Amino acid sequence: MALSEFEIIQRFFHRGAISRQDVTLGIGDDGAVVRVADGYDLIISTDMLISGVHFPADAEPNDIGFRALAVNLSDLAAMGAEPAWATLVLSLPEASEPWLSAFARGFFSLADAVSVQLIGGDITRGPLTITVSVYGSVPRGEALLRSGARAGDRIFVTGTLGDAAAALEPDLNTAPGTHTQVVTRRLLHPMPRFIVGIGLRGVASSAIDISDGLASDLGHIAEASGVGARIEVASLPLSEPLGRLLMRQRAWELALSGGDDYELCFTAPARHEELVASLAHSSDCAITQIGVIESELGLRWIMPDGSLLAIARPGYRHF
Amino acid sequence: MALSEFEIIQRFFHRGAISRQDVTLGIGDDGAVVRVADGYDLIISTDMLISGVHFPADAEPNDIGFRALAVNLSDLAAMGAEPAWATLVLSLPEASEPWLSAFARGFFSLADAVSVQLIGGDITRGPLTITVSVYGSVPRGEALLRSGARAGDRIFVTGTLGDAAAALEPDLNTAPGTHTQVVTRRLLHPMPRFIVGIGLRGVASSAIDISDGLASDLGHIAEASGVGARIEVASLPLSEPLGRLLMRQRAWELALSGGDDYELCFTAPARHEELVASLAHSSDCAITQIGVIESELGLRWIMPDGSLLAIARPGYRHF
Numbered sequence: 249m250a251l252s253e254f255e256i257i258q259r260f261f262h263r264g265a266i267s268r269q270d271v272t273l274g275i276g277d278d279g280a281v282v283r284v285a286d287g288y289d290l291i292i293s294t295d296m297l298i299s300g301v302h303f304p305a306d307a308e309p310n311d312i313g314f315r316a317l318a319v320n321l322s323d324l325a326a327m328g329a330e331p332a333w334a335t336l337v338l339s340l341p342e343a344s345e346p347w348l349s350a351f352a353r354g355f356f357s358l359a360d361a362v363s364v365q366l367i368g369g370d371i372t373r374g375p376l377t378i379t380v381s382v383y384g385s386v387p388r389g390e391a392l393l394r395s396g397a398r399a400g401d402r403i404f405v406t407g408t409l410g411d412a413a414a415a416l417e418p419d420l421n422t423a424p425g426t427h428t429q430v431v432t433r434r435l436l437h438p439m440p441r442f443i444v445g446i447g448l449r450g451v452a453s454s455a456i457d458i459s460d461g462l463a464s465d466l467g468h469i470a471e472a473s474g475v476g477a478r479i480e481v482a483s484l485p486l487s488e489p490l491g492r493l494l495m496r497q498r499a500w501e502l503a504l505s506g507g508d509d510y511e512l513c514f515t516a517p518a519r520h521e522e523l524v525a526s527l528a529h530s531s532d533c534a535i536t537q538i539g540v541i542e543s544e545l546g547l548r549w550i551m552p553d554g555s556l557l558a559i560a561r562p563g564y565r566h567f
Numbered sequence: 568m569a570l571s572e573f574e575i576i577q578r579f580f581h582r583g584a585i586s587r588q589d590v591t592l593g594i595g596d597d598g599a600v601v602r603v604a605d606g607y608d609l610i611i612s613t614d615m616l617i618s619g620v621h622f623p624a625d626a627e628p629n630d631i632g633f634r635a636l637a638v639n640l641s642d643l644a645a646m647g648a649e650p651a652w653a654t655l656v657l658s659l660p661e662a663s664e665p666w667l668s669a670f671a672r673g674f675f676s677l678a679d680a681v682s683v684q685l686i687g688g689d690i691t692r693g694p695l696t697i698t699v700s701v702y703g704s705v706p707r708g709e710a711l712l713r714s715g716a717r718a719g720d721r722i723f724v725t726g727t728l729g730d731a732a733a734a735l736e737p738d739l740n741t742a743p744g745t746h747t748q749v750v751t752r753r754l755l756h757p758m759p760r761f762i763v764g765i766g767l768r769g770v771a772s773s774a775i776d777i778s779d780g781l782a783s784d785l786g787h788i789a790e791a792s793g794v795g796a797r798i799e800v801a802s803l804p805l806s807e808p809l810g811r812l813l814m815r816q817r818a819w820e821l822a823l824s825g826g827d828d829y830e831l832c833f834t835a836p837a838r839h840e841e842l843v844a845s846l847a848h849s850s851d852c853a854i855t856q857i858g859v860i861e862s863e864l865g866l867r868w869i870m871p872d873g874s875l876l877a878i879a880r881p882g883y884r885h886f
Contacts, residue, residue, distance in 0.1 A: 272608060273712065276791070278642040278775060279612030281710045284603045289591060292686065293598030294700065296656045298693040323597040337615045337656075337698050367611065374617040375694040379656050381613065391600045393592065456597060472595070 251343040253371045259345075260352040261336065266365045270332060280367035282333060288385040293323035299376035309347045311436040312378065313354030318438045319459065320382040321362065322510040325445035326457035328392040329384030333367045334359060337381075339374030362442065392448055392455035392514070397473035399543040401453050401515040404524060404535050406441050408487040409462060410499055413506020420493060427489030434487075438510035444535070447527040448514055455514035461505040463559050466513050467547055473515075479539035482552045504549065505559065515541055570662040572690045578664075579671040580655065585684045589651060599686035601652060607704040612642035618695035628666045630755040631697065632673030637757045638778065639701040640681065641829040644764035645776035647711040648703030652686045653678060656700075658693030681761065711767055711774040711833070716792035718862040720772050720834040723843060723854050725760050727806040728781060729818055732825020739812060746808030753806075757829035763854070766846040767833055774833035780824040782878050785832050786866055792834075798858035801871045823868065824878065834860055 251259070262275060273281040284290045297316050299305050317334060324331050336355070340347075359366060364382070411434035414420075420428045441457075448455060454473055456465045462484075470477055484503040491499060516524055521537075528535035542548075549557040570578070581594060592600040603609045616635050618624050636653060643650050655674070659666075678685060683701070730753035733739075739747045760776075767774060773792055775784045781803070789796050803822040810818060835843055840856075847854035861867075868876040 272708075273710070277713050278645040279610045279648070281646070281705075281712075282609050282611065283707070284609055286605045290601050290603055290609065291598045292601065292652075292654060292702070294654050294656055294687060294689055296658060296689045296691055296693075296698070298658055298691060301691065301693055326597040327600070329598070333611075335611060335613050335700065337613055339615060339617055339696060368613060370613055370615045370698070372615055372617060372620065374615075374620055374696065377658060377693065377696060379615070379689075379698045381654065381700055383611070386600075388602070389591075391592070393600075394596050 256343055256348060256371055260348045261366060263352070263356065266360055266363055268332065268363070268365045271365050271367055274365060274367040282367060284385055287388055289388050289391055291324055291327050291329040291384045291386060291391060292381065293320055294379065294381040295320050295323070296377060296379040309350040310354035313351040314358050314437050316378040316380050317355050317358045318440055319510060320380045321364070321440040322438065322457040322459065324382055324384040325440045325442045326392065326455050326512055327386065328390060328445045328449045328455070329386050330446060331362055331364045331382060331384040331442065333383040334364050335381045336366060336369035337379040338369070338371045339377045340371070341373070341376060386449065390449045392445065392452050394454050394456050394469050394472035397454040397469050397475050397515040397541045399475055399541055401517055401541040402521060402537050403466065403477055403479065403513070403515050403539040403541060404537050405458070405462065405485060405511055405513050406444050406533050406535055407511040408485045408490065408534070409458065409509050409511060410490050410502035410506050411487050412438065412508035413502040414490050414493055417494065427493050430489040431493065435508055438508065440510060441512045441533065443531040444512055444527060444533050447531055451520050451523045451527065452514040452516050455512055458509050458511045458513050459507055461507045462503065462513060463505050463547065469513065469515065470545070470547060476542045476545045476547060477539055478542055478548045478550060480550050481557060483536065483538045485534060485536040575662055575667060575690055579667045580685060582671070582675065585679055585682055587651065587682070587684045590684050590686055593684060593686040601686060603704055606707055608707050608710055610643055610646050610648040610703045610705060610710060611700065612639055613698065613700040614639050614642070615696060615698040628669040629673035632670040633677050633756050635697040635699045636674050636677045637759055638829060639699045640683070640759040641757065641776040641778065643701055643703040644759045644761045645711065645774050645831055646705065647709060647764045647768045647774070648705050649765060650681055650683050650701060650703040650761065652702040653683050654700045655685060655688035656698040657688070657690045658696045659690070660692070660695060705768065709768045711764065711771050713773055713775050713788050713791035716773040716788050716794050716834040716860045718794055718860055720836055720860040721840060721856050722785070722796060722798065722832070722834050722858040722860060723856050724777070724781065724804060724830055724832050725763050725852050725854055726830040727804045727809065727853070728777065728828050728830060729809050729821035729825050730806050731757065731827035732821040733809050733812055736813065746812050749808040750812065754827055757827065759829060760831045760852065762850040763831055763846065763852050766850055770839050770842045770846065771833040771835050774831055777828050777830045777832055778826055780826045781822065781832060782824050782866065788832065788834065789864070789866060795861045795864045795866060796858055797861050797867045797869060799869050800876060802855065802857045804853060804855040
């Protein structure tokens, strides 16, 4: 193997365009030295992606790099945090220069776009795994938690649901220019909803990002808040490509239980409905009301004919 | 597999004895919410351990848990930071309850001892890897860096060197009660040098922890500082068990190039020699002067007869 860990870092990871003033010392010492502004809380989130589990073993390294950072930044968005820094831990079977170069390009294309500086990490030989940790800040006490939903609160989601899951459906037409390309891009390059997340400070009563599927993630809000929810299935926002690719019933199923969309699901008191509407306008992001929080525990998915939809297995279990 | 990720976290990782006041929200949301005291810098460090690379595939999970946290905390110690929080990312081939229980016991035995709270992480199915990130703080601008060594500064190391490497020597007597047990414990349960690290704020001109071997790690200080060094090999501190296990020449070799001791190597101006001596006394930690920083680049290892020792391959290359 030609490259040392040091050379890999120098060549591929020392090159982000971002050099933030709150970073005293980035890559290259025993640790990074950074500064959280007085009066702000620090938000920390971390996720691991494993080849063959979280992405196909033959995925493009550029997409892997983008996605590894995106899914982590989505957690910051769900807490209303402004992103600042990231660390990257890579284990690689071999130090392939084309792979590293493409991976770094994908990673930094997102990092640079959202002014996130890579401040450290670790690279070692092993099976292909990527662990990213991200750091952001919110004014003290203003982080959006899962636990604040109250009976009567409205339930909202950003954007559209089910696209990323649709990209994994079998037998889709994958010719260039088709709707399949649109939904595949949603799977490969999810865009964290920061602007909305920051705008929800003081507006939302709870928030989560939709990584495991709406049924699972809204379930986390309900459980953490000690409440239940009633959701109108027909109100779930579906993209036009999704509507054209799949039958309505299947599209709803994916919108409900498919993961990987990285939209936000949040609740807000009824009196904040206008604030939510104006945030949708100012952030240029669709925000759709899909239901209401109820004191009765459990999630109730209401079909257009008034019947209850039974959901067998919400979300994704890692073991 | 019987346990979900959620159940694993609940059963094994929600149980640290430490509940710090600067943690607003720990495990269980999209991210952790923590607070850095006004006027302090945040120090972040992260390291990954892979089965079969950084520890034997048949290592005791209790030792793996301890060591995964220890090697990370050692980086904080080398920067003069007081440790506060940790995150833990685990990939596991299977959710074995005895393994998880023993791993958590090892991890928390150290975390609790140094008042570090586990605030989040990720658990997923995959090859056995452990990635720990640690967080600590120093008064603004007081972090110990690698880059501050100046010609004329004295070079010091804490404790003794070579024990951890000696534990990996072939053909040692491994009967209970032997010296081998003592050095093996150094390998399995390295103890981060926090008290010394914190005491070195304002005293040391540079510092690093010895993870890859003194020759490699002192080389990092020299390179980052743009200086060289002259080291008296005979002054390298060796433990009594090491002296009894190995010939003097081999013991020196291990003290020089063996990794995993997690002692500190630091430099300080000559005028601070008394401060260093009094820190050794107050922290109850041996601190030995081993050489001096010189303006001429490169490391010069001086043998007792005045000859120069040539070192072929300092430290450990990961690729």
